[in-house]
Amino acid sequence: MGSRTAEDAPTRAGAGHHEGPASSSPYPLSRLSPTYDLVDVAREIQKADAALGNVTVAKLRTIAEQIRALQAQAAAVLDEAKRASELHRAICRFQKRPGHVYHLYRRDDGARYLSMLAPEEWGRAHDAFEGSFRLEVDMTWTPLAEADAHDETVAPLRKLLGGG
Numbered sequence: 001m002g003s004r005t006a007e008d009a010p011t012r013a014g015a016g017h018h019e020g021p022a023s024s025s026p027y028p029l030s031r032l033s034p035t036y037d038l039v040d041v042a043r044e045i046q047k048a049d050a051a052l053g054n055v056t057v058a059k060l061r062t063i064a065e066q067i068r069a070l071q072a073q074a075a076a077v078l079d080e081a082k083r084a085s086e087l088h089r090a091i092c093r094f095q096k097r098p099g100h101v102y103h104l105y106r107r108d109d110g111a112r113y114l115s116m117l118a119p120e121e122w123g124r125a126h127d128a129f130e131g132s133f134r135l136e137v138d139m140t141w142t143p144l145a146e147a148d149a150h151d152e153t154v155a156p157l158r159k160l161l162g163g164g
Contacts, residue, residue: 080140087133087141090114098137101144104130 090104091113102114105127112130119129132144142150 084139084141086112087114088139096135098135098139101132101134103132106130 087102087104089112091111092102093113094116096102096114100116102116103118104112104114106112107127113127118132119126133141134144134147136142136150
């Protein structure tokens with residue numbers, strides 16, 4: 001290949017036209033291809049900007065959905081912590097043991113207490129029943145109605161960690 005001279009380089013005035021041999025052209029050159037001018041370049045940039053805008057909006061929408069999901073999880077964690085705190089503060093006349101089910105009642109004066117007796121096990125009329133809960137090893141409480149689902153979620157994790 002020969003070296004280029006100043007004469008071979010496109011000038012400002014003829015920036016859209018290459019007048020040297022096709023092999024030295026800085027862009028593909030064909031007599032059959034349409035001209036490519038500044039308006040075409042601007043149109044391509046506009047198309048790229050629109051596509052990038054759509055992609056950016058889609059990504060931001062995904063992030064917003066993730067934020068909403070995290071907010072919902074945070075609210076659930078706070079609700080669970082509040083329930084656990086209330087259950088641990090309920091009157092209890094025995095030592096609580098993980099894995100056992102306890103039943104929460106409310107007296108007429110508003111005091112809440114835990115009992116080992118389920119509502120059907122009482123021999124007399126009892127206070128207002130509020131729910132049955134199982135105390136977990138991590139000192140959280142699982143509503144008895146959700147215990148099976150909790151166990152199905154936790155069992156594979158324990159197995160994965162080698163805990164049985």
